[in-house]
Amino acid sequence: MYFFYGEDEKAYKSCYNGVKKAYPSANYKVVAGYGHLTYSIKNTADYIDRxxxxxEGNIATGGKVCDCTYISKNIASKEEFQEYEKRGDARRDKLVKMKDKIIYFLNLIWTSIIAFSFPICFELIFLDITGHSKGYSYDLGSEKDISILLGCIELVIWSILALPSIFYVFRKTKIKGIRYLFLIIAVYLALSLICIMIMGGFLSYLKEVFNI
Incomplete structure (x- = not known):
């Protein structure tokens, strides 16, 4: 079984690894700098030779394959081609790891913002849901139902914005080690505490939120 890919075509980017796992003993050829069917159009004669x-059953002992620097090289044997493929897999793995690190870093920044603003969000949501959006000294009367509804909507919005990133960071951090997870939690708590201190202190915050 034989597979021929252009490195820039969608089928190579999305299906190549899956196909290779499904047919590990098949023969593969990959050319860089070409999209879907463009190699057969621009290099018709060579494509026909392939x-x-x-x-003729000679796919493993001839032909040209381009590496990611677009420098042609002759593959003298199937073993050399497999070695070339390993280097390509290593480059792809490196890019995937870099992408994961960027996503983790962005989520870490976002969850830090969420942790810092959590006391403010909790106060607003809690007071609205309990029907005290204007404070404990003010009777909302008929507006209480509206306050509760707004509080529920605010809770849903906050959950959508915050929980996915929080779970993602916790899951990824736990893989690195439980002590790193505890460290992240400690940082989040510290950020929330800093926000409370800026708002007037812990006792003032308790009075505003719980009226105690």
Whole structure:
């Protein structure tokens, strides 16, 4: 079985690894700098030669493959081609790891903002849901139902914005080690405490939120 890919085509980017796992003993050729069917159009003669070599059973001992620097190299054996593929897999793995680190870093920043603003969000949501959006000294009367509804909507919005990133950071951090997870939690608590101190202190915050 033979597979021929252009490195820039969608089928290579999305299906190559899956196909290779499904057919590990198949023969693969990858050319860089070409999209879907563009190699057969721009290099028709060479493409026909490749098809002929497949029919003759010589795909593993001839042909040209371009690496990611677009420098052509002759693959003298199937073992050399497999080694080339390993280097390509290593580059792709490196890019995936870099992408994961960027996503983790962005989520870490976002969850830090969430942790810092949590006392403010909690106060607003809690007072609205309990029907004290204007404070404990003010009777909302008929507006209490509206306050409760707004509080529920605010809770849903906050959950959508905050929880996915929080769970993502916790899950990724736990993989690194439980002590790192505890460290992240400690940082989040410290950020929330700093916000409370800026708002007037812990006792003042308790009085505003719980009227105690």
């Amino acid at each position: 098809i002929k070599s497949v029919c």
